[in-house]
Amino acid sequence: MKKNIDLSRRRFMQRTGMGLLAATAVPAWLNAMEMGKASSLLGNQPNPNFKPDVEIDLVAQRDVVSILPGKGTAVFCYRAHLVKGPKETVMEIPGSYLGPIFRLYKGQQVRINFHNKLPEPSITHWHGLHVSPETDGHPMYAIAEGGVRVYEFEVLNRAGLNIYHPHPHGATATQVYYGLAGGLIVNDQDEARLELPSGEYEIPVVIQDRRFDSQNQLLYGASMHDRTIGFYGDRILVNGQVDVSMDLASTAYRLRMINGSNARIYKLAWSDGSPLTVIGVDGGLLEVPETKPYVMMAPGERLDVWVDFTGRSKGSEVALKSLAFKGVLPKMAENRMHGGGGHGMGMMGGGLPVGSEFNILKIRIVREVNEAPRLPSHLSSYTQHSVSDVANPDHPIPIGISEGPNAMLLNGRPYAFNDVQSNERIPVNTLQLLEIFHAHGGHGDGGVNGQEMEGQSKGMSAMGGGMNMMGGNMAMMFSMAHPIHIHGQQFQVISRSSASTDPEGYASVKEGLISSGLKDTVLVMPGERVKVIKPFQDFKGLFMYHCHNLEHEDMGMMREFEIY
Numbered sequence: 001m002k003k004n005i006d007l008s009r010r011r012f013m014q015r016t017g018m019g020l021l022a023a024t025a026v027p028a029w030l031n032a033m034e035m036g037k038a039s040s041l042l043g044n045q046p047n048p049n050f051k052p053d054v055e056i057d058l059v060a061q062r063d064v065v066s067i068l069p070g071k072g073t074a075v076f077c078y079r080a081h082l083v084k085g086p087k088e089t090v091m092e093i094p095g096s097y098l099g100p101i102f103r104l105y106k107g108q109q110v111r112i113n114f115h116n117k118l119p120e121p122s123i124t125h126w127h128g129l130h131v132s133p134e135t136d137g138h139p140m141y142a143i144a145e146g147g148v149r150v151y152e153f154e155v156l157n158r159a160g161l162n163i164y165h166p167h168p169h170g171a172t173a174t175q176v177y178y179g180l181a182g183g184l185i186v187n188d189q190d191e192a193r194l195e196l197p198s199g200e201y202e203i204p205v206v207i208q209d210r211r212f213d214s215q216n217q218l219l220y221g222a223s224m225h226d227r228t229i230g231f232y233g234d235r236i237l238v239n240g241q242v243d244v245s246m247d248l249a250s251t252a253y254r255l256r257m258i259n260g261s262n263a264r265i266y267k268l269a270w271s272d273g274s275p276l277t278v279i280g281v282d283g284g285l286l287e288v289p290e291t292k293p294y295v296m297m298a299p300g301e302r303l304d305v306w307v308d309f310t311g312r313s314k315g316s317e318v319a320l321k322s323l324a325f326k327g328v329l330p331k332m333a334e335n336r337m338h339g340g341g342g343h344g345m346g347m348m349g350g351g352l353p354v355g356s357e358f359n360i361l362k363i364r365i366v367r368e369v370n371e372a373p374r375l376p377s378h379l380s381s382y383t384q385h386s387v388s389d390v391a392n393p394d395h396p397i398p399i400g401i402s403e404g405p406n407a408m409l410l411n412g413r414p415y416a417f418n419d420v421q422s423n424e425r426i427p428v429n430t431l432q433l434l435e436i437f438h439a440h441g442g443h444g445d446g447g448v449n450g451q452e453m454e455g456q457s458k459g460m461s462a463m464g465g466g467m468n469m470m471g472g473n474m475a476m477m478f479s480m481a482h483p484i485h486i487h488g489q490q491f492q493v494i495s496r497s498s499a500s501t502d503p504e505g506y507a508s509v510k511e512g513l514i515s516s517g518l519k520d521t522v523l524v525m526p527g528e529r530v531k532v533i534k535p536f537q538d539f540k541g542l543f544m545y546h547c548h549n550l551e552h553e554d555m556g557m558m559r560e561f562e563i564y
């Protein structure tokens with residue numbers, strides 16, 4: 001009975017959401033023009049010819065929120081106000097430092113007025129959205145305190161879960177760490193037809209790790225070691241809260257998961273040994289559901305997980321865990337973490353070593369329901385490309401990872417604005433093959449073509465003399481896993497070579513790497529080579545690609561493609 005009410009409410013919400021799309025848009029530009037007169041738009045005037053279906057004021061500001069018992073925690077956070085559009089566009093997560101979840105529909109015209117009220121420059125990137133370079137949150141558009149940037153775009157993406165977060169060069173890691181991040185859901189008609197769990201049965205699960213001092217304040221250290229392996233917290237937060245326990249019903253749920261951590265990689269599994277059912281990844285629904293014993297999730301990645309608690313009795317509990325694994329850290333750091341050499345805060349990731357086992361989220365069944373929607377056997381259709389479709393089947397665009405004590409590089413070069421190399425220039429409206437690999441990571445075979453070798457040798461000398469002497473074994477000591485994120489349209493992972501530098505570590509994560517679906521962030525294990533096919537359509541200009549270990553990104557493991 002309850003279920004029927006929920007289902008009809010769900011259909012109603014879907015109808016109203018979609019219905020507003022068709023309704024005549026009332027221009028909101030008058031309102032925006034008023035703002036322009038009143039404040040400094042810094043050349044970012046709204047376009048009077050742009051007719052938004054949705055308009056949001058988004059503010060990055062300081063706040064104090066309650067995370068631990070006692071004293072409040074000072075944070076940076078996104079707060080939003082819906083100026084125009086369906087009510088469900090902005091869904092607050094009560095009490096959280098996380099920004100509200102935005103819910104947009106494919107085809108909507110969206111205007112977001114971003115106000116920076118932080119005491120430092122910032123800019124917002126829509127991780128996963130296919131938008132123009134001016135709208136993508138490139139670091140060159142960072143605005144100072146008091147500044148405004150107006151984003152106007154059409155939602156071109158298919159249904160999926162995306163992220164909004166800061167992208168100022170050199171300060172992304174700290175701004176995200178202190179709280180700036182939010183989820184951005186896109187819905188479309190193909191997805192709506194599946195009638196997946198929605199409303200209270202669709203739950204955001206944003207996973208992060210943080211460290212607190214004795215005054216409940218966020219601790220962030222950026223020692224050389226922290227920068228090299230990334231910064232790890234010793235408390236796990238879900239949706240901005242610690243020790244989260246959710247009271248749910250014995251029915252099916254859709255968990256919309258984001259790894260919003262700076263550096264931590266999770267090996268997600270259910271505590272009772274049930275397999276995980278994955279229905280979607282970064283770029284939306286898979287073709288068919290996949291069941292996995294566990295799933296690896298790196299910073300910047302998203303997962304759409306189906307879970308059905310039917311048959312569980314009231315009072316029963318299950319936890320979402322991260323299981324033990326190895327092989328993602330440089331050998332030197334991993335030995336130190338697991339070697340029992342102490343638990344110093346700076347060196348060990350606090351009391352929660354990377355790859356250790358811990359609970360993320362407890363779920364308690366508090367209501368028995370005897371019905372659940374059925375998991376669809378077919379979820380979505382999208383164009384699946386093969387190498388014969390790409391413009392460059394024999395010359396993949398290289399993304400060569402090189403890491404050293406204080407030098408995190410791509411294709412041998414640190415990030416520099418407008419430093420585009422010949423192999424980073426890509427003609428618009430083409431489909432390209434890209435190969436991501438460890439340039440010094442074990443095979444000793446370096447690059448894939450001459451262009452990349454040229455870049456690599458420059459980078460090697462930039463790192464200082466010692467690195468030039470590195471043979472395969474020395475390089476392996478620094479080799480670690482990197483989640484590589486490419487801005488713009490999602491890509492297909494078409495092949496992964498099995499990593500040979502650390503077979504034991506690789507075996508502990510291998511079954512949890514998902515290669516199907518559309519991705520924008522892919523975890524590349526030490527020694528691994530990953531080939532992807534990515535479209536570069538519609539927009540010319542500069543688009544970033546970088547490591548989504550945010551400490552690495554800020555250290556310069558970031559480059560840009562110029563689409564021409």
Ligand SMILES: [Cu+2]
Binds near residue numbers: 482483
């Ligand atoms: Cu990295």
